[in-house]
Amino acid sequence: MAEYGLCGERLSHSYSEIIHKMLGNEKYRLLSMTKEEFYVFFEKREFCAVNVTIPYKTDALKLCDVVSDEAKMIGSVNTVVNKNGKLFGYNTDIFGFIYMLRLAGVEVCGKKVLILGTGGTSLTANAACKKLEAKEIVTVSRSGKVNYENVYTDHPDAQVIINTTPVGMYPSNGTSPIDISKFPDLSGVADVIYNPGKTRFLLDAQKRGIPTAGGLSMLVAQAVEADRIFFDKENVDVLDITKRVLGVIESGVRNIILVGMPGCGKTTVGKILARQLSRELIDADEYLTKKEGRTPEDIIKNDGEDAFRALETETLRDITKLSGKVISCGGGAVLREENRELIGQNGICIYINRPIEKLATAGRPLSAGGTDRLKALFEMRDPLYRECADFCVDLEENGKNCAQKIIERFGYEK
CATH class of the missing domain: 3.40.50.720 (NAD(P)-binding Rossmann-like Domain)
Known part of the structure; x- marks a missing residue:
């Protein structure tokens, strides 16, 4: 028997189970079901309390024995409590x-x-x-x-x-x-x-x-209110709990996206962050290489920079959809406006800034040409890095110190 959970059709994107477990409900589950299965589930009434999401909220209203005034006014129910076989419907979405x-x-x-x-x-x-x-x-x-x-x-x-x-x-x-x-x-x-x-x-x-x-x-606020109703909690500061849970959820599900000049240490810092925060590291250039069977260097030399940039955008479109990852971007990823939007949609962007004379240039064709070439690249890209960034960190000594600054700045839990 599923005692607590979320009823809906497609739930692969849902954070509800994570949130309710943070609130102390270890029995909360995602209950993906068809409309027919939803009706059978409610008819059996073998649950303690559930939330309801798309596309069954109006159906839930019809299936409850008692409905709150707010739920009646809205015309849908998203929270149902089974009280001795009688279903009480509420709406915490409002x-x-x-x-x-x-x-x-x-x-x-x-x-x-x-x-x-x-x-x-x-x-x-x-x-x-x-x-x-x-x-x-x-x-x-x-x-x-x-x-x-x-x-x-x-x-x-x-x-x-x-x-x-x-x-x-x-x-x-x-x-x-x-x-x-x-x-x-x-x-x-x-x-x-x-x-x-x-x-x-x-x-x-x-x-x-x-x-x-x-x-x-x-999502977090309605879940905290639903949890209060599930367990009939009194004297609960819902707003304070919501604020704290929201902060943890935001830092946990949003990607950490690293941008900066080629050779600035993004991959090094990314590996340290991934290890310390138990996250998967996705290096955009490595992802592209695996997908295309060629390195960025090979693509630029044989097909030109424009061809590489198009593939880079496809790569970012794939990996920025993910959640809770550490993503290391190529040095020129910020050049396209579309890429900057992709970087901003689901992550906290960190600009790693390193002195030009310390940038690694081996295997980076666009960085070839000496200090003057690097300075020109930096002057063009620096404003774009800053436009994307939620936080800028200087890497002058080592990657470990840089990673620690990022962890402290955003309150990530190791």
């Missing part, structure tokens, strides 16, 4: 949604809000925006009155856009449901997707200096 907006400073009070999507989470977003006193709420769907074509002409004055669709979710990273450049009055955007940490939708807004809210904080 708590998580409001937490997400407030944490990121995305204000909806008195503003015109576009909600993308019509599923269960769209209903949650709608209810939350009403609770937060939005001035106007417009739902956008593929076949509704307001769709992804006429929204640009009919609602260009939108001030907040909330994505509740799966567009941009792992493994389909890099796609966005809407072109935010056509909304000049935007003051905030939110995306309920939490994998990747920053979707293309959020990255587009971030580049324009617009406040953004990502779905991981919503």
Whole structure:
């Protein structure tokens, strides 16, 4: 019997089991099931408490004996507790949604809000925006009155856009449901997707200096509230627990991505970080070499730099979708804007800066040409490294000290 868990259709991307185990529930499991299996599971009632996710939240509402007022208002249930054979349904998503907006400073009070999507989470977003006193709420769907074509002409004055669709979710990273450049009055955007940490939708807004809210904080907050309901906990500081769990989850699932000049020590530092943090190290150049059967040096010499850069982008597209890795990028990985977006979507980017005279140049054709060539490369790339980086660390002595600075800066647990 599955005592606790998450019921849904496709759960390979879910962090819920990790979060609930951090909250002390070692019996929590991911329960992937078809709709038919979901109905049988609920009819048998052989569980203590479960969460429910896409696409069964509205079905859960119908199957519960008692439903909270909030869940009724939203029209979906994401938390179910079995009390002596009687199923009680709740919705903690609205708590998580409001937490997400407030944490990121995305204000909806008195503003015109576009909600993308019509599923269960769209209903949650709608209810939350009403609770937060939005001035106007417009739902956008593929076949509704307001769709992804006429929204640009009919609602260009939108001030907040909330994505509740799966567009941009792992493994389909890099796609966005809407072109935010056509909304000049935007003051905030939110995306309920939490994998990747920053979707293309959020990255587009971030580049324009617009406040953004990502779905991981919503996921953690609703899970903490659900855990409180599961075990009928009293006098619990849900906000404090959420903050602490969110910090650990963010550092654990986000990649550590190392950028810097060729020969600066990225691979050396990466190996130390991977060993100390028990993470897998992925060297982008080695990944590309294994996939193509040729080294970057061979590709550049025989096919040219442009051919290599195209393959480098394909490589980054593959490896930045992953979670919880240490990734060492090639020295020129930041040259393409698309690559910089890929680096930013699911990781903490560290720029390793090393004095030019100490850079290793053997086997690096683009670094050949002496100090003058290296200086020219550095002057061109340094601003791009800094644009990507969440943290810049100098490597003057050895890789061990550099790795330790990174661990201390972001509070990683060994």
